[in-house]
Every structure is written in structure tokens, then in C-alpha cells.
Amino acid sequence: MSQPVDLGFGISLIDLYDLQTAQRTGAYVFREEEVTIIETSASPSIPYLLKGLEALSIDVNDVKNIIVTHIHLDHAGGAGMLLQHCPNARVFVHPKGMRHLVDPSRLIEGAKAVYGESFDALFAPIVPIPEERLIVKEDGETLQIGKNRTLTFLHTPGHANHHFSIYDQKSNGIFTGDTAGVFYPQLLSYGVELYLPSTSPNQFDPEAMRASIERFMKLRPERIYFGHFGMSTHVQGVWEQLLHWLPIFVQTGHEIVNEQKDQSFTEKTEAVFKRLFNIIQTFLRKQQVPDDADVYKLLQLDLQVCAMGLVDYAENKKR
Known part of the structure; x- marks a missing residue:
């Protein structure tokens, strides 16, 4: 410990x-x-x-x-x-x-x-x-x-x-739980900072998430204390990454739900997970992060739960 x-x-x-x-x-x-x-x-x-x-x-x-x-x-x-x-x-x-x-x-x-x-x-x-x-x-x-x-x-x-x-x-800091996403300190040893939105079911709402992030930005904090995991003082980088990845996550959910109309919720979720995982792995490979890095176990877990929330959100939007 x-x-x-x-x-x-x-x-x-x-x-x-x-x-x-x-x-x-x-x-x-x-x-x-x-x-x-x-x-x-x-x-x-x-x-x-x-x-x-x-x-x-x-x-x-x-x-x-x-x-x-x-x-x-x-x-x-x-x-x-x-x-x-x-x-x-x-x-x-x-x-x-x-x-x-x-x-x-x-x-x-x-x-x-x-x-x-x-x-x-x-x-x-x-x-x-x-x-x-x-x-x-x-x-x-x-x-x-x-x-x-x-x-x-x-x-x-x-x-x-x-x-x-x-x-x-x-401390001029905000304890953001999951609203400002997930920080992966496992990647710091590769010189990479990664902050991804957390889109788990069943109350994920990208418009509300963006509004909450904008509210954080107005406070001009110097520190963000994440539920997962730890503190970041690179606040501007956090906002930029979240606002970069959030539309990618949402768009991926909409695309799969539209492409796979006849598939089950589980099949759509698996497809969203695979597509997102591929996008993020491609991004990390460009940063020289090896495919066997420990962080991938956490990313797989997180993205599977995120995928459920994205499919749930996209299907509710269609209804």
C-alpha cells in the first residue's frame, strides 16, 4: 500500500x-x-x-x-x-x-x-x-x-x-468527481497527460457536462482534484482535452446507433467501445505509448462503461 x-x-x-x-x-x-x-x-x-x-x-x-x-x-x-x-x-x-x-x-x-x-x-x-x-x-x-x-x-x-x-x-482548487472526466496518471511516465470524459449510463448529458465545464473555467481554478485520480495543475490542458474528446465520444455513439439500427444494445455498446478504444490507442501510439502499457486495462474498463452511456444517450435522442 x-x-x-x-x-x-x-x-x-x-x-x-x-x-x-x-x-x-x-x-x-x-x-x-x-x-x-x-x-x-x-x-x-x-x-x-x-x-x-x-x-x-x-x-x-x-x-x-x-x-x-x-x-x-x-x-x-x-x-x-x-x-x-x-x-x-x-x-x-x-x-x-x-x-x-x-x-x-x-x-x-x-x-x-x-x-x-x-x-x-x-x-x-x-x-x-x-x-x-x-x-x-x-x-x-x-x-x-x-x-x-x-x-x-x-x-x-x-x-x-x-x-x-x-x-x-x-487552494483555489475544485474537486470535480467525474464531471471533469478521468485523469490517467499512469501515462505520466511516458510524458503524456490524458483526460477523458466519463459518460457512464444513465444520466450522461453532454450539453450539461459542457455547461458544468464552462462553469469550472469561469472560476479560474489553479488545481483540479479528480475522483479518478489525483491532482492536475495543468488546468488549461484539462479543459482543452475534455472539450476535444467529448464531441468525439458523442459522435461515435450517434454513428454506431445509426449504423446498427437492428443490433442489440449490447452489440452497439461493444461497437462503440471498439471504435473509441481504437481512436484513443491510435492517439497514444503517436505519443510513443507502448501497446502493453498498464493503463490500457483501465482504459478498457472505462471505455466499456462510457460506451453504455453513449449508446443510451444516442438512443434516447432518437426516441
Whole structure:
């Protein structure tokens, strides 16, 4: 297990080894007198989060705030389990996500539809959260942590309707969950930065995603803290790549749905995945990234889920 990484400004990053994979999903810890954690990943990640807190000499009794950017299980699935270890904490969630943390049955059903037989190994158990330990944050509302830090909650749909991002004025940074896509730090050793949109089913909306990205840009942040994975200070490059790749993803979905009218959803999804994977592999080959690079395992996984969202979106548009 890797040690927590100090990102400056009193923020540490703990690798949560989501999917038993390093640099996949992370938790951000504000080491203030009111310890605050952003993102928990799924329940199998909680032992890593607890060990990370221990490495930071943080007592679980001192954890006051747990924030989930949205309720997808790779971001919030472990919140209930973490709460069992943190008796003085409460969980902050988007208003549209609250009821699903109280009763996660629909979340479980949706994830089983995507992940099938792998569900238990990836996500179980999912522990419901008592309603009295949940706090909803509306768009623009704030949370004061200690004397010198204010977090502002921004409703940022596009990836999901139940998504907020968190602006931290102290670091001039935004915790973007999945709205600003996925960062692949595995490619940094090849001198490549790659940021791709996350278009998973079933609430993906490219117009809303673009509007959320434009909202981020207006804030002129100096740092982006990704749910997957880590921090980037090359903010302009993030926006440029997202606005480059997003229309390519959407167009690919529309093309396959139009070309393969008589195929099943699964067949269309596979076709979108293959086409996108080919486009991105061609791009990475030009950057001298070898075909056996570890990052391809993650890219395959991500693009398969993205493909489902793109087909779902394109078919809804046709209807």
C-alpha cells in the first residue's frame, strides 16, 4: 500500500485501490481541526482509507465531515461502512442523492446491471446511512472547516444529475468527481497527460457536462482534484482535452446507433467501445505509448462503461 501524498494546502491524497488497482480512485483528506474527507470509493476500499488516516496520525473520532461528489458506488458506496468507524462524522450529499444513501437498493440494482457477477467482489457490502447523519448541500451553499477554510458546493450535472463539485478557496482548487472526466496518471511516465470524459449510463448529458465545464473555467481554478485520480495543475490542458474528446465520444455513439439500427444494445455498446478504444490507442501510439502499457486495462474498463452511456444517450435522442 502506498503512503498518503501531501498535495499542499493541508490536503492529502489516499489511494483507495478501487478494483484492486493503484491510482484508480482516491480520497482527499483535509487535515484541519475538523477532519474532512472527500470521496470514499466502494466498501472494499475502506480498509485502505482507514490505514491512510492512520498513516496521517488522524483518529477516526476526529473525522467530522465525509463528502461524496455523487452516489455512484465507486465514489460513495463505502460511505456507510466508513461512517461505522467515524462516530462523530456526517455525510454531505447532493439533494438528488440523499434517498439513495438511506436506501441503496436502486443503486445496487443499477450496478448489478452494469457489473453482473463481479458486483459483490467490487462493491459489497453497501451499508445504508441513517437519515439523521446525512446533510444535503444546495447549489452555492458552503461548509466552513476550521477558521480558515470555506468549501463551496456547486451542482455540476453532465456525468450524473446527483453530482456536485466542491470549490476550495484556500487552494483555489475544485474537486470535480467525474464531471471533469478521468485523469490517467499512469501515462505520466511516458510524458503524456490524458483526460477523458466519463459518460457512464444513465444520466450522461453532454450539453450539461459542457455547461458544468464552462462553469469550472469561469472560476479560474489553479488545481483540479479528480475522483479518478489525483491532482492536475495543468488546468488549461484539462479543459482543452475534455472539450476535444467529448464531441468525439458523442459522435461515435450517434454513428454506431445509426449504423446498427437492428443490433442489440449490447452489440452497439461493444461497437462503440471498439471504435473509441481504437481512436484513443491510435492517439497514444503517436505519443510513443507502448501497446502493453498498464493503463490500457483501465482504459478498457472505462471505455466499456462510457460506451453504455453513449449508446443510451444516442438512443434516447432518437426516441
